Structures are given as C-alpha cells and as structure tokens.
Amino acid sequence: MRALSIASTGMAAQQTNVETIANNLANMNTTGFKQQRAEFQDLLYQNIQTPGAQTSDQGTFAPNGIQIGAGVRTAAIYRITTQGDLQSTSNPYDVAIQGSGYFRIQQADGTDAYTRSGNFSLSPEGQLITQDGLVVQPGIAIPQNTLSVQINAQGQVNATVAGNNTPQTVGQLELTRFPNEAGLNAIGSNLYLETPASGSPQAGVPGSTGYGTVQQGYLETSNVNSVDEITALITAQRAYEMNSKVISAADQMLQQTARLGGQ
Amino acid sequence: MDNSLLVSLSQQLAAYRSMDVIANNIANASTPGFKRESAKFEEYVTHVRPSETQTGPQALSFVKDAGVVRDLAQGELNSTGATLDFAINGKGFFAVQTPAGMRYTRDGHFSLNQDGQLVTSDGYAVQGDGGAITITPDDGNVSVGPDGTISSILNGASNQIAKLQVMTFPNERAMTKQGANLYSTTQAATPSTESTVAQRMLEGSNVKPVIEIAHMVEVMRAYEMTATMTNSQEQLMRQAIDKLGSMPN
Numbered sequence: 001m002r003a004l005s006i007a008s009t010g011m012a013a014q015q016t017n018v019e020t021i022a023n024n025l026a027n028m029n030t031t032g033f034k035q036q037r038a039e040f041q042d043l044l045y046q047n048i049q050t051p052g053a054q055t056s057d058q059g060t061f062a063p064n065g066i067q068i069g070a071g072v073r074t075a076a077i078y079r080i081t082t083q084g085d086l087q088s089t090s091n092p093y094d095v096a097i098q099g100s101g102y103f104r105i106q107q108a109d110g111t112d113a114y115t116r117s118g119n120f121s122l123s124p125e126g127q128l129i130t131q132d133g134l135v136v137q138p139g140i141a142i143p144q145n146t147l148s149v150q151i152n153a154q155g156q157v158n159a160t161v162a163g164n165n166t167p168q169t170v171g172q173l174e175l176t177r178f179p180n181e182a183g184l185n186a187i188g189s190n191l192y193l194e195t196p197a198s199g200s201p202q203a204g205v206p207g208s209t210g211y212g213t214v215q216q217g218y219l220e221t222s223n224v225n226s227v228d229e230i231t232a233l234i235t236a237q238r239a240y241e242m243n244s245k246v247i248s249a250a251d252q253m254l255q256q257t258a259r260l261g262g263q
Numbered sequence: 264m265d266n267s268l269l270v271s272l273s274q275q276l277a278a279y280r281s282m283d284v285i286a287n288n289i290a291n292a293s294t295p296g297f298k299r300e301s302a303k304f305e306e307y308v309t310h311v312r313p314s315e316t317q318t319g320p321q322a323l324s325f326v327k328d329a330g331v332v333r334d335l336a337q338g339e340l341n342s343t344g345a346t347l348d349f350a351i352n353g354k355g356f357f358a359v360q361t362p363a364g365m366r367y368t369r370d371g372h373f374s375l376n377q378d379g380q381l382v383t384s385d386g387y388a389v390q391g392d393g394g395a396i397t398i399t400p401d402d403g404n405v406s407v408g409p410d411g412t413i414s415s416i417l418n419g420a421s422n423q424i425a426k427l428q429v430m431t432f433p434n435e436r437a438m439t440k441q442g443a444n445l446y447s448t449t450q451a452a453t454p455s456t457e458s459t460v461a462q463r464m465l466e467g468s469n470v471k472p473v474i475e476i477a478h479m480v481e482v483m484r485a486y487e488m489t490a491t492m493t494n495s496q497e498q499l500m501r502q503a504i505d506k507l508g509s510m511p512n
Contacts, residue, residue, distance in 0.1 A: 001279055001282070001283075002283045002286070003279075003282040003283050003285070003286035004286075006283060006286035006287050006290050007286045007289065007290060009290050010286070010289055010290030010291070010292070013290070013293065014293065017293060035344075037343065037345070039295065039370075039372050039384055040291070040293050040294040040295070041294060041370070041384070041442070041443045041444045042287075042291050042294055042297060042440070042442055042443070042444060043442050044441075044442035045439075045440045045441070045442055047439070048328065049328070049330070050439060051436070051437040051438065051439055052437045052449075062330060063330070063434075063436060063437065064303070064329075064330030064331060064332045064333070064436060064437070065330065065331065065437075065439065066302075066328050066330055066331050067300075067331055067439070067440050068280070068283050068284065068287070068331070069283075069284075069287035069290075069291070069300075069440070069442075070287070070442075071286070071287060071290040071291075072290040072291045072293075072294055075384040075385070075443065075444075076372075076384040078345070078372070078374065078384075080343065080344050080345040081345075081346075082344050082345070082346070100400070100404075177400045178400070179375055179376075179377055179378065179379040179399070179400055180374060180375035180376055180377060180379070182374050182375070183374070183375075183376070183377065196377055197376065197377055198377065199376075199377035199378065199379070200377075202400065209401055209417075209418065210399075210400050210401040210402075223344075225344075228344075235293070236293070238472065239289075239292045239293055239472075242289045242292065242472055242475070242476065243286075243289055243290060245289075245476060245479065246282075246285065246286045246289050246290075246479060249282070249479050249480070249482075249483050250282055250286070252483060252487075253278065253279070253282065253483060253486050253487075256486065256487055256490040257275075257490070259490070259494075260490060260493055260494060260497070
C-alpha cells in the first residue's frame with residue numbers, strides 16, 4: 001500500500017511549508033528580511049503502462065498510460081527579493097537600499113558577507129559598523145569632532161566637523177550585486193554569503209546602472225506580507241489535514257485486509 | 264481457489280491502486296502546475312464452463328487497470344510577487360533543457376544561475392525563442408509581456424532580451440510524467456499562439472480537496488464492501504467443509 005508513504009511525503013512537505021511561513025512571520029519586523037517560499041515538485045513515477053503503449057498489432061495505442069506517483073518533495077525554499085518598504089528612523093547611520101545591491105561587511109574571520117540591513121552604528125574609533133560590530137566595507141571612519149553626517153543617494157559620506165562649515169567627504173558606500181541574488185546563502189544575523197549559485201560579487205557605486213540608491217535616515221523593512229502568509233498558513237494547514245486523512249483511510253483499508261478470513 | 268475470491272481480489276487491488284493515485288493527488292495539492300489524475304478501470308470478462316444445474320453461458324468479470332487519466336484543467340493562478348515566477352494561462356508548457364533531453368513543465372518558478380541564465384529549481388535552462396535565456400544584473404527588474412517577451416529598461420530605453428516559449432502538443436494527455444514537475448514526449452512541439460504568460464504568478468495545482476476526499480471515502484467503502492463479501496464467501500466455504508467433513512462414513 002503506497003498511499004501511506006505518499007501521504008507521509010505530503011505531510012512532510014506541508015510541515016516544511018508551515019515552517020517557512022512561521023519563519024517569515026517571525027521575521028516580519030526584521031530589517032531587510034526577504035520573504036521565503038517553499039516550492040514543491042512531484043516525485044518519480046512508476047510506469048506500469050507508458051502512455052502511448054501499443055494495445056494491438058493493428059496500431060491501436062493506449063491514450064493514457066498508468067503512471068503511479070510516489071508523492072511530493074520540497075524542491076527549493078527560495079527568497080523573494082522584492083523591495084521592502086522604507087521606514088523613516090531619523091538616525092543618521094541608518095541607510096536603506098532602494099533597488100538592487102547589498103552592503104559588504106567584513107566578518108570576524110576576515111571573509112566578506114553581504115547584507116540589506118543598513119542599521120549601522122559607530123565603533124569607538126569612529127568606524128561604521130553593523131549592530132554585531134562588523135566593519136562595513138570599504139571602511140568609513142567618521143572624524144571624532146563631527147557635528148553631522150550626510151549620506152547622499154550615491155553613497156557619498158560627508159561629515160561636517162566642528163570649526164569648519166564646509167562638509168568634507170570622509171568615505172564612499174559601495175553596493176555589491178550578484179547575477180543570482182536568490183542563490184546567496186543566508187547565515188542568520190541578516191547576513192548572506194556568496195555561493196557558486198549566486199555568481200561572483202560585482203561592486204559598484206550606488207545609483208550607477210543596475211545598482212540601487214541609498215537613503216539616509218531610513219531602514220528597509222521586511223517584505224513579508226502578513227495577509228499572504230496567513231492565507232498560505234491556512235492552505236498549508238488544510239493540506240496537512242487532508243494528507244493525514246489519507247493515512248487514516250489507508251490504515252482502515254489495511255485493517256480490513258488484516259481481518260480477512262479472521263472470523 | 265474459488266472464482267468469487269479472485270474477483271474480489273481484483274477489485275481490492277483496484278481499490279489500492281485508486282487510493283495510491285488519490286494519495287499522490289493530495290500530496291501534490293501545493294505543487295505548482297500539478298495536474299490531478301484519476302485511475303480508470305475496465306471489465307475483463309472470462310467465460311467459464313457452466314455447472315450442471317446452470318444453463319446458458321457463464322461469465323466472470325474481473326477488474327483491470329485501464330489507465331490513469333490526467334485532468335488537464337487550468338490550475339488557479341497565485342500571485343507570488345517573485346519577478347521570475349511565471350504562469351501559463353491556457354494550454355502549453357515551458358521547454359526546459361535537461362541532461363536527458365528536452366523536458367516540458369507548467370511549473371514556472373525560475374531563477375537565475377551564476378551565469379545569469381534563466382533556470383528551473385533543478386538548474387535546467389529554460390528555453391526561449393533563441394535557446395537559453397540570459398538576464399544580466401544590468402537589466403535590473405525585467406518585465407514579461409503576455410506573449411512571453413522578456414524586456415528591461417536599460418539606460419532609459421526598452422531592451423528586449425528574449426521571448427519565453429510556450430510549446431503545445433497534439434496530445435498533451437499522452438505526455439509522460441518524469442517527476443520534478445517535468446513531462447517528456449516524443450511528439451513534435453509547436454509554439455503556442457493562444458496561451459498567455461503571467462509574470463509574478465504561479466499556476467497552482469488543480470487538485471480539488473473536496474473531490475479527492477469524496478473519492479477517497481468512495482474507494483474506502485468499496486474496499487470495505489469487497490472485504491465483507493470475501494469474508495462471507497470464506498464463511499460459506501468453511502461451513503461447507505464443516506458440514507461435509509462431519510458426514511457419517
């Protein structure tokens with residue numbers, strides 16, 4: 001009886017679906033978070049009779065084959081990299097990316113990671129760092145006696161220092177883009193790593209062709225839509241329930257089989 | 264063995280087969296582009312020699328697999344918001360180049376690979392009018408028209424990249440399912456002129472929960488009836504043996 005194992009693949013798939021939805025909902029307020037979605041594929045088929053099999057030597061063919069499926073599997077959990085809404089924070093070191101691209105961050109081990117989450121701060125040395133203390137690349141140092149900092153849409157960082165009314169350029173924010181940004185490996189803490197699937201990083205100046213612009217004093221909210229998620233949750237829950245009904249139906253049939261000739 | 268038991272057996276095997284097909288439909292209720300199937304059975308008639316008290320020809324009819332019929336009805340289109348999700352509205356399939364040859368799919372969830380080629384979740388290249396489709400990061404957010412034309416705004420001007428092809432076949436029902444939402448066929452593919460492509464949408468599975476559950480109950484009950492019949496047949500045989508065996512010598 002294959003129905004039991006088929007239904008169990010269905011239950012496993014819906015469980016993955018619910019887990020993905022739960023993670024989306026949990027990250028509704030995570031800066032720069034991108035909604036994920038589980039994608040499913042049918043499993044291999046057992047060909048009992050191939051469609052178009054010859055049914056006689058007179059050249060008649062079976063219009064339909066007999067193919068018995070083996071259930072479903074999760075093919076991918078992919079990120080939907082649409083733009084999140086920009087939310088005003090009026091913090092001068094909050095930078096949102098409007099369009100495509102990632103900020104490059106140097107991790108503690110010296111390797112690069114990428115993020116859309118632009119809620120930066122200053123280190124004691126005046127370096128622009130993330131909330132985990134990792135340095136934003138290329139490094140930008142804000143002078144000690146700075147009164148105000150302006151970051152323009154092209155990522156140029158200007159600081160007005162005490163005693164000098166003319167703002168001076170102290171750095172340039174860079175954005176990195178990938179041929180396939182959905183192929184980045186999410187490692188938590190809003191960070192992504194380059195993978196063979198993502199392709200090699202290409203750095204560029206915000207606002208140039210193919211790169212987004214940056215917006216100071218704003219943060220990109222997650223692109224999770226709660227209505228979508230709740231609808232998906234209901235569908236997933238019902239699908240799970242149906243699969244469990246198949247298991248109990250198959251179980252009943254097996255019980256009857258076991259009782260055959262038992263009286 | 265008694266013929267009635269064999270007839271019951273054929274029915275029970277058919278019930279198992281139906282249940283497997285229903286289970287597969289329900290398991291794939293969330294698989295994009297999945298087409299529901301139903302098992303069809305036919306009578307297989309054999310003629311038996313009439314016993315002494317019977318007159319006229321006697322026939323037994325067994326249940327036999329006739330085929331698993333695919334319901335090609337359109338699944339509903341779900342908006343996903345992902346730029347590279349496509350749904351076909353109407354007949355036809357997207358063509359996908361796999362190592363085993365050309366395959367066809369209705370699951371339009373595509374991504375880019377490391378070279379910027381449009382590929383399926385398994386990394387197989389989706390075919391446009393000129394072979395594989397490459398979208399560079401410079402193209403930014405591409406838009407796809409109803410006829411499958413992929414274009415982008417590049418330096419303020421519209422730039423046509425490629426055209427997604429929707430292929431149709433003379434007999435879509437005769438295509439072989441390969442798993443992973445792919446179909447194979449030996450039929451010649453022709454580009455569709457009627458079907459349209461919707462971007463940021465995926466075609467849902469056309470499995471209707473109510474229908475599947477109703478079929479499932481039907482199969483279960485049919486199985487139950489046959490089981491009861493087998494049991495009473497078995498009792499008859501046992502009684503006959505008891506009665507005959509207890510006859511005085």
